[in-house]
Amino acid sequence: MAALSEHFTLCGLLTGTDDGKSEILGVEPAGEPDRVLVTDSVQAVTLYKVSDQKPQGAWAVKQGQSITCPAVLNPESGEFIVVHDDKVLRIWKEDNVNLDIAFKATLSADVCRIHTLPNTDPLVLFKGGAVHFLDSLLTDPQQKIGTVLSDGERIVWSEIFADDGQPLIVYLTQQFSNYFVYIHKFSPVCVCKYHLKPNTEDSTILDCSGSVKSKIFTLLTLYSSGQVCQTPFPVSLINKETERVVSASPLLQLSGPIEVGALNFLDESHVAVLISSSSEQKECLSIWNTTFQTLQAARNFQQRTSAQLWCYDNKLFVPHGKTLVVVPYVCEASCLASVLGKSRNIQTSVLENVPFVNWDKLVGKDPETKPSNAGAQKKVLQLSERGATRERKTNANAGNGTESILYPFDVQNISQTQTEAFVQQLLLGKEDTDFQITVGKITQGLVKWCMADPKFYPQSSFVQLVQTNTLSYSLCPDLLSLFLEKRDVPLLQLCLHSFPDVPEVILCSCLKAFLSISEKLVNAAQINTELASLYIDVGDKDKEHKYTEHPEEPSVLQNGFSPTALEEDSCDELIAESLPQTTQKATCPISIKRAVLVNSILISPYNESFLLPHLKDMSGDQVMFFLRYLLYLYLKFNENITINHPGKQMPTVSQIVDWMSMLLDAHFATVVMLSDAKALLNKIQKTVKSQLKFYSEMNKIEGCLAELKELKCPARVSARYSIEVLQLY
DSSP states (O other): OEEEOOOEEEEEOSOOOSSOOOSEEEEEEESEEEEEEEEESSSEEEEEETTTTEEEEEEEOOTTOOEEEEEEEETTTTEEEEEETTTEEEEEOTTOOOGGGSEEEEOSSOEEEEEEETTEEEEEEETTSOEEEHHHHHHOTTOOOOOOSOTTOEEEEEEEEEETTEEEEEEEEEETTEEEEEEEEETTEEEEEEEEEOSSTTOOEEEEEEEEETTEEEEEEEETTSEEEEEEEEGGGOOSOSOEEEEOEEEEEOSSOOSEEEEEEOSSSEEEEEEEOSSSSOEEEEEEETTTTEEEEEEEESSOBOSOOEEETTEEEEEETTEEEEEEEEEOOOOHHHHTTOOOOTTSOTTOOOEEEOHHHHTTOOTTTSOOSHHHHHHHHHHHHHHSOOOOOOOTTOTTOOOEEEOOOOGGGSOHHHHHHHHHHHTTOTTSTTHHHHHHHHHHHHHHHHHHOTTOOOHHHHHHHHTTSOOOTTTOTHHHHHHHHHTOHHHHHHHHHHOSOOOHHHHHHHHHHHHHSOHHHHHHSOOOOTTGGGTOOBOOGGGTTSOOEEEEOOOOOSSSOOHHHHHTTOOOOOSGGGOOSOEEEEOBSSOHHHHHHHHHHHTSOOOHHHHHHHHTTSOHHHHHHHHHHHHHHHHHHHHOTTOOOOSSSOOOHHHHHHHHHHHHHHHHHHHTTOGGGHHHHHHHHHHHHHHHHHHHHHHHTHHHHHHHHHOOOOOOOOSSOOOOOOOOO
């Protein structure tokens, strides 16, 4: 299916015209996906960043000169190219301010268009039909340019395509009421001419588009009769034979005759059409599915447009009134059911039965010779039959005896004890191709039962299901909400580690639950703290919510961090001889089990833009509690750069700093008003200052290290090797 998003204005047009003349010569890509090059019909070329709706550069020709060809970007050199006064080439870079001092070359013939492709030299199409590479023209700008077209024949549309990495130039010409298609190949060089017969008489071509796939070039044409036609051209058969006659076959029938229009090929199954009729003073932008010939999206413009349409990076560019508007669009693969409006009912119960076929019987093998999951399926079936009457259905139409056993996923009709056995038996079939579907439906059934009956909560079954690593938040969105309601922190931690798509609102809810849950529940939870005990120092339980310190023996610094130097607002003491006799070691402000839970939040993926609004819902006590722990982790990880933090479930220094920054951004106004936050903010400020000074000192010796690397030591003739130690300080 296809959809049009809300449009927005990219820029205003310099002038308005009353005679219907286009105000834009072209909109071309500018290297990056979010940048376009807009050429107006007056004197200017402007580079825009679409997402910012702001110009990043503008260039204009002198008064009296006029741009006659849309500006393009040379992807090979990163330079912009434009033609003014039909024959004058201008080439410049983005940092050039004045177009007058840009490179200039005057050609011997009038230029129609310049076409570019990645990894290909730009191609110059002349009004006489000849095509030359830009490099060959720059070596001799005044070289003679041949003529391909006949008298009275003019180019009305042209485009470049890639055919197996080779450029393919296609242009459409008009001579009185006749239309011709020219296809230029460059490997080998040849030109083929086709006489295009219209599908209906007395109709003119308003616009064209095309695509190349599997050595077939398909030309789409929009006729004034309201028809969109297609004409295939085999690229592999193009040669210099005599003119051929081809006919266009109808593809779409739009409503009634149209006055002006534009057409653009979006993908294999979708085209965008911009049309206006003489009877209505408005124009319509629509997306059609060419496979099923159906209209999938439409947008009306009350003001008349210039009937021009460009498409880049899933965005449509339309001159509308005195502005250039951008219409984002989405095209998805369509199936016949979705096009006809008969897609699968998403409200169908997820507890429906899924058949499992005995393939051993299907291929004629003895079921006893190869182990299967049939026994487990029968046991599960028996367990389910105790709670509700069920039937074991067999495929009566299968003449070869193929049997289908139906899994009973309606777990709400069996007891909690039977549920655990039910889940254990079903999990034996991990080799089944639809094992993930099985796990998802069982989990959804259990969650639905838990919400209907608060007394029912099979925790062990949920643990087994989550540990299969086949679940996700999108597959069962109510699962984490249930665990939050039950305050089941071990399962919340397990889900955070195994779910790849936990949304930010749930992530923040888990964080608030981990910080606010009572210590009694945390201690009672079964949480593995073996790895965390290797790097977390927990003080007395009575001082758990306080940031305490106690003396410890000195240690050699590895990265310039010193608690004593931090308190003295200095970090110049970098050598072991100048260290103080005693240092201060901070203890973790929270229990080790709570620390493990919070660490699962720190290592979870998130988007800062989506997470920041939810962080603002945290209370002041939770913010201070979390900040103390983040500062403790940061100081702990910076004590010794060679410290070994085991396991993959450990936050990095970058993650700790990012969370600390987000928390301060969300609650800075609240934190500065708290009476007990002054000392904490002061410590954070001194810590950051000491680290900045340390890295500043490291930058000073960077040059010395670079010189040491470049030193060339004289070769020593020796059969032995030695290790030389260079002491820097």
